[in-house]
């Protein structure tokens with residue numbers, strides 16, 4: 001039996017925006033991943049776990065009863081779903097949303113349980129809708145149920161784990177996950193996200209680096225805000241090596257769960273970053289080394305279908321122990337703003353974790369952040385339900401993506417030809 005698990009259910013494709021067929025969180029995201037995994041013979045190498053909906057008991061570990069009831073009501077109890085959707089920031093509902101959201105959460109729990117029970121070593125939950133923006137009582141950011149938070153709560157409460165590391169490399173800050181564990185030292189929440197001093201969604205002050213947890217959870221919440229677009233492989237490797245790995249080596253997690261959003265990938269119109277699928281393979285390998293392989297990836301965002309499917313492929317192949325594909329050539333310099341943020345984080349966390357700390361520069365941008373947050377916080381219902389933010393990606397970027405994914409496919413073809421002999 002393969003030691004790498006995968007879990008999914010095709011009913012998750014029935015959740016779609018019926019009044020805007022160009023919506024970025026579309027069923028094609030899921031379909032393209034599955035197609036590429038089949039076409040490359042990757043799916044066959046994985047152990048397919050049985051899918052299921054999350055139980056009410058599991059959902060209520062993170063969400064309120066009224067939140068769950070509102071979700072279930074949208075199956076047949078709401079006349080105008082577009083009007084209903086406008087009460088929430090960036091979500092749409094159809095009659096299948098409730099089942100898809102429960103399947104996404106249930107598949108995430110199944111995966112994490114299988115890793116804890118050592119039925120598999122590692123694996124991926126290929127799920128949608130995403131989850132990390134859903135809070136105790138609110139839908140938002142395409143999220144309805146917080147898949148990763150529910151799975152982590154089950155691991156804590158039903159299996160007695162005491163040290164879980166959640167790595168959130170989706171380009172958006174997972175405020176729902178942060179809030180679920182903000183005072184809980186049994187979970188380190190580590191998020192890398194586009195921030196631009198709160199100009200980027202979800203425009204929250206709490207997404208900045210100085211939100212490090214509260215009470216017993218102080219020092220266990222780590223935010224890495226990216227204040228410029230165009231960050232690439234070297235920036236992400238820098239964050240892993242400078243901050244994540246030192247913390248993880250001291251924390252010694254019993255399990256690592258990843259909010260694996262690939263909207264930080266090269267070619268993604270929302271993220272506008274440049275992380276390659278090859279780099280995600282490397283990041284996966286780094287996490288496998290930290291956790292002696294106990295690693296569960298849960299899909300979040302990713303809106304360039306080509307980038308998304310290839311990032312999923314590269315991640316799974318790494319879980320399957322394929323050798324790492326070489327990193328494509330990119331700019332080698334880590335940005336100065338990121339280096340500054342790294343330093344500030346290390347100083348803020350110095351009572352909790354040991355780092356090789358360099359001298360601190362005093363924070364200067366807090367005022368600008370407060371202004372940006374105040375500006376965006378005036379947004380309230382009704383929220384727009386059409387024409388989602390969708391800036392065009394340059395031809396040069398798409399050409400780079402084409403080259404990078406082609407190299408990746410050739411590389412894995414070669415690996416396959418060796419392993420099939």
Ligand SMILES: [Zn+2]
Nearest residue numbers: 170171172301
């Ligand atoms: Zn995202």
